[in-house]
Amino acid sequence: MSKSALITGITGQDGSYLAELLLEKGYTVHGLVRRSSTFSTERIDHIYRDPHEKTQMYLHYGDLTDGQALTNLTLDVEPDEIYNLGAQSHVRVSFDQPVYTLQTVGVGALNVLEAARLLNKRKPVRVYQASSSEMFGDVIETPQKETTPFRPQSPYACAKVYAFHQTINYRESYDLFACNGILFNHESERRGETFVTRKITRAAGRIKMGLQKKLYLGNLDAKRDWGYAKDYVKAMWLILQQEQPEDFVIATGETQTVRSFLELVFQQLDLDYRDYVEIDPRYFRPAEVELLLGDPSKAKEKLGWTAETDLRELARIMTEHDLELARREAHAENYVTSK
Ligand code: NAP
Numbered sequence: 001m002s003k004s005a006l007i008t009g010i011t012g013q014d015g016s017y018l019a020e021l022l023l024e025k026g027y028t029v030h031g032l033v034r035r036s037s038t039f040s041t042e043r044i045d046h047i048y049r050d051p052h053e054k055t056q057m058y059l060h061y062g063d064l065t066d067g068q069a070l071t072n073l074t075l076d077v078e079p080d081e082i083y084n085l086g087a088q089s090h091v092r093v094s095f096d097q098p099v100y101t102l103q104t105v106g107v108g109a110l111n112v113l114e115a116a117r118l119l120n121k122r123k124p125v126r127v128y129q130a131s132s133s134e135m136f137g138d139v140i141e142t143p144q145k146e147t148t149p150f151r152p153q154s155p156y157a158c159a160k161v162y163a164f165h166q167t168i169n170y171r172e173s174y175d176l177f178a179c180n181g182i183l184f185n186h187e188s189e190r191r192g193e194t195f196v197t198r199k200i201t202r203a204a205g206r207i208k209m210g211l212q213k214k215l216y217l218g219n220l221d222a223k224r225d226w227g228y229a230k231d232y233v234k235a236m237w238l239i240l241q242q243e244q245p246e247d248f249v250i251a252t253g254e255t256q257t258v259r260s261f262l263e264l265v266f267q268q269l270d271l272d273y274r275d276y277v278e279i280d281p282r283y284f285r286p287a288e289v290e291l292l293l294g295d296p297s298k299a300k301e302k303l304g305w306t307a308e309t310d311l312r313e314l315a316r317i318m319t320e321h322d323l324e325l326a327r328r329e330a331h332a333e334n335y336v337t338s339k
């Protein structure tokens with residue numbers, strides 16, 4: 001019998017790659033989708049709508065903050081695995097919306113665990129919690145590993161710390177197979193356009209095509225351990241295939257500044273970023289996480305997982321993709337003005 005999974009946050013960057021991976025593995029995939037006034041399924045339309053593909057994918061309306069509906073859905077579809085990827089995932093935004101962020105990230109995770117606890121009485125279920133390197137915050141040691149204490153620096157990170165501990169609490173209190181993946185930043189051509197890497201590759205493509213003149217950014221000195229989202233969803237799956245439930249750091253083991261990423265991207269397009277980038281204090285945060293660098297040795301040893309894509313390659317993939325997007329935008333604009 002093939003396995004089934006429930007993914008919250010299936011319309012997001014990671015949710016879309018994970019859905020692809022699980023479908024390839026023969027899973028039946030159920031996804032939780034928020035109702036909005038416009039469609040939010042752009043990242044998964046290619047796997048959901050293609051009538052020639054025999055995909056076993058089902059979407060259900062719901063919201064992480066609606067625990068009752070989430071429990072009903074979980075008991076109804078009886079997934080073997082639940083991946084809780086849904087979140088208000090933007091750190092800067094969490095300073096503007098701290099309560100909402102706690103509700104989706106913190107209470108949302110608790111709602112998932114409660115639903116899983118009830119299902120677990122009927123049949124075994126495994127839960128993956130999308131924990132974050134942001135929890136290390138104002139880092140106490142470098143590189144950061146599974147045992148590094150947390151010093152969260154944002155409402156988002158505080159909410160993730162809460163969810164992290166509840167995941168362990170449910171594992172220890174109810175014998176639930178629940179695991180945290182502590183993932184360092186991971187990006188892709190599907191990354192939301194307000195996260196810094198995608199903001200940069202989108203702007204660089206548009207600047208190259210003459211569609212944009214300036215790029216406004218915040219702190220260029222922050223350092224991040226950036227990997228490729230496609231590689232990272234493989235780790236999520238591996239974490240739930242272990243014999244014992246455990247928590248894992250998932251990272252590349254390399255760190256670079258935002259400025260270095262800028263340089264990589266603009267150089268690829270034969271541009272000098274200094275001609276286009278201006279600093280806008282609006283993008284500074286009340287508290288900044290200056291340095292993140294993960295130690296992925298446990299994942300390598302126990303999961304056999306390592307990051308396959310380095311930063312240069314990641315920048316190339318994203319830059320090429322976004323240059324093509326800008327080309328299409330430019331052609332559409334020319335078409336309209338020539339009509
Ligand atoms: P993302 O692209 O922002 O996707 C977030 C997903 O959560 C979207 O599908 C969104 O739905 C959904 N969502 C938001 N609020 C919700 C709610 N109240 N109820 C149900 N669904 C809701 O995030 P991502 O980059 O894929 O990250 C996936 C998870 O990993 C998140 O929990 C994030 O915090 C965590 N994480 C990410 C990284 C990273 O570098 N990407 C690193 C560590 C941890 P809509 O499409 O309707 O907005």
Ligand code: G4F
Pocket residue numbers: 089090091092131132133134183184185186194195196197199216217218219220222223224258283284285288289292
């Ligand atoms: O791309 P960012 O917004 O990602 P951040 O804050 O590291 O959070 C991401 O990674 C976390 C894992 O560590 C996830 F948990 C979280 O959900 C999210 O996916 O910002 C990266 C760095 C920051 O230091 C920020 O201050 O880039 C700096 N930055 C500089 N200018 C900017 C900008 N960030 C954004 N978003 N926009 C700017 O204009």
